[in-house]
Amino acid sequence: MTLYLVILFILISGWFTGLEIALLQADKVELSNNTKEDSGFKNLFDWMANSSKLFTTILLSINFSNQIAAAIFSYFIYANLLTDERAYLNLIFTVVILIFAEGLPKMWAIRSSDIFIKGANTSLKISNYLLAPFIAFFSFLPRRMNMDSKGLIRVYKIQRKEIINITDRAMEEKIMTDEVKRIRGVLSLGEKTVRSCIVPKDEIAVLGPDMKFDDVVDVIKKTGHSRIPFCFNDLEDSRTYLHAKSLFKLKKGEDWKTVLKPLVRLKSNTYLDDAMDSMKQGGGIAIVETKTQTLGVVFLEDILEFAVGKTADEYDEKLN
Numbered sequence: 001m002t003l004y005l006v007i008l009f010i011l012i013s014g015w016f017t018g019l020e021i022a023l024l025q026a027d028k029v030e031l032s033n034n035t036k037e038d039s040g041f042k043n044l045f046d047w048m049a050n051s052s053k054l055f056t057t058i059l060l061s062i063n064f065s066n067q068i069a070a071a072i073f074s075y076f077i078y079a080n081l082l083t084d085e086r087a088y089l090n091l092i093f094t095v096v097i098l099i100f101a102e103g104l105p106k107m108w109a110i111r112s113s114d115i116f117i118k119g120a121n122t123s124l125k126i127s128n129y130l131l132a133p134f135i136a137f138f139s140f141l142p143r144r145m146n147m148d149s150k151g152l153i154r155v156y157k158i159q160r161k162e163i164i165n166i167t168d169r170a171m172e173e174k175i176m177t178d179e180v181k182r183i184r185g186v187l188s189l190g191e192k193t194v195r196s197c198i199v200p201k202d203e204i205a206v207l208g209p210d211m212k213f214d215d216v217v218d219v220i221k222k223t224g225h226s227r228i229p230f231c232f233n234d235l236e237d238s239r240t241y242l243h244a245k246s247l248f249k250l251k252k253g254e255d256w257k258t259v260l261k262p263l264v265r266l267k268s269n270t271y272l273d274d275a276m277d278s279m280k281q282g283g284g285i286a287i288v289e290t291k292t293q294t295l296g297v298v299f300l301e302d303i304l305e306f307a308v309g310k311t312a313d314e315y316d317e318k319l320n
Contacts, residue, residue, distance in 0.1 A: 069101075194272060216242065265286065
């Protein structure tokens, strides 16, 4: 019975080791398409959106399984075998772990990742339930230490690093220079934070509660921006913004403040690719803040320009 338990936990460790590799090389576009047909893929896609929790769960599952297997095996050999025999069996156990909990699962995942992907959601849910306190602690610790938890797991993004190396070589050899620059620009979104594109708060025009419709139009014309934060005192308390195109929806005599939209707020250490994901749902504008103060505003257009070069907002052109 003891050896069966050891084998079970080694296999569990191997499963999560393979799952780690399978998810690293998973095609997010294909997963997104599968969510329409299978709710299991939808849950897995949600897991992948929170990569910090995902890899924390996987790594804890691997380590706990290995430790439990080692503890059970040690108890068995110390209770039943002599000292000389223990040393040999410990060596054999280490080799078994390397083969069946590390090497073979990784090779299997590389060749048949679909098997791991299909069973990922169920195994992650079970592990998350059993290890919930530990997962919560290790997810909380980086934030408590003012560390960027996503930055801690960027070591896993192997494919991205390989692409960067390819683009670097292509630029050195002057192959498809313009295309390579655009690709590299997009990849750089995962290396830079919103501080790279921030507009300082003292340079941002804001709308106030006492402004009339004509005052709002004047601010839009003067700044040339199609999205402007609304606040009662200053940018620190801003929770909504106005998109210029929303003014065209107003009925005669209707208060312009009825078309204000919720404003996204981002931490200053948010990577640009994550900021884009948040801002797509928030209208293309976000307040950037630290724990103690508001730094300024970042616009989706500025992030795109950072990646691919100068762009123009269609409403900005009309206003200008």
